[in-house]
Amino acid sequence: MAIGIGERYRDVVSDRWPSVVAPQHDELLSSWVHRLAYANGVAPRAFARVLGLSPGMWSATLDPRLPVYVARLLHARTGLSLRKLSVMPMKSSPLKQLLLPLRNDGRRGSSTWLQFCPRCLADDAQPYFRQRWRFATQVSCLIHGCGLRDRCPCCASRIAPFDQVELVPQHFCAGCGFDLRRAPNIVVRAPARRLDRCINDICRMEAITGSLTRGNPGQRRAGQALIYIRGGQNWALTRRHSIFDWISAHGRM
Numbered sequence: 038m039a040i041g042i043g044e045r046y047r048d049v050v051s052d053r054w055p056s057v058v059a060p061q062h063d064e065l066l067s068s069w070v071h072r073l074a075y076a077n078g079v080a081p082r083a084f085a086r087v088l089g090l091s092p093g094m095w096s097a098t099l100d101p102r103l104p105v106y107v108a109r110l111l112h113a114r115t116g117l118s119l120r121k122l123s124v125m126p127m128k129s130s131p132l133k134q135l136l137l138p139l140r141n142d143g144r145r146g147s148s149t150w151l152q153f154c155p156r157c158l159a160d161d162a163q164p165y166f167r168q169r170w171r172f173a174t175q176v177s178c179l180i181h182g183c184g185l186r187d188r189c190p191c192c193a194s195r196i197a198p199f200d201q202v203e204l205v206p207q208h209f210c211a212g213c214g215f216d217l218r219r220a221p222n223i224v225v226r227a228p229a230r231r232l233d234r235c236i237n238d239i240c241r242m243e244a245i246t247g248s249l250t251r252g253n254p255g256q257r258r259a260g261q262a263l264i265y266i267r268g269g270q271n272w273a274l275t276r277r278h279s280i281f282d283w284i285s286a287h288g289r290m
Contacts, residue, residue, distance in 0.1 A: 067096035118255030
């Protein structure tokens with residue numbers, strides 16, 4: 038039997054990770070990284086070490102700013118272009134002052150860093166968290182009309198996939214394992230939904246023009262709510278719901 042000299046293992050095995058997932062429309066960078074970890078058989082908390090990051094809110098801190106060395110590592114291991122990676126963080130968003138703060142204490146009387154729509158997660162083939170859910174001005178889902186949630190309805194803990202030690206998809210609560218897709222709908226009155234949608238339109242226009250548009254009465258109410266919310270990113274979601282209800286009903290604060 039002839040024996041040949043084989044190639045070195047490291048020369049024939051790719052540096053790419055076995056599984057690569059494509060970022061979805063409006064997906065948070067942190068959400069994509071969580072899905073990438075799960076696809077490659079690593080729980081999110083352990084995946085922080087893979088990227089050379091410290092524990093805690095390691096993935097959430099990537100959303101506003103992606104360090105160059107992490108971008109290069111993700112590019113090398115996934116093949117996703119550096120250009121695509123560079124536009125995933127929200128650092129360049131003109132609305133970044135409206136982002137919910139990165140708070141890790143989980144106090145129930147204050148805001149959390151992320152909100153979600155259970156019905157959107159249920160509709161997703163691979164559930165993911167949207168960039169628009171990070172904004173304090175968003176209190177309802179523009180697609181389904183239901184109120185957003187910012188806590189697990191089972192254990193009332195904040196959404197913390199970065200703390201997940203089990204190998205499960207990110208839509209399972211890291212605290213108690215509840216499937217967030219099963220969270221009951223929160224009813225939002227039609228006037229408050231219209232106000233929410235108007236604020237969303239104003240934010241998009243402001244992002245394009247750099248100025249706040251206030252024309253018809255609906256836009257003026259939305260502009261007032263937007264200015265008010267800009268000082269209240271620390272408010273709990275329930276308080277922001279109440280503010281939207283009040284302004285939509287009375288037209289002023």
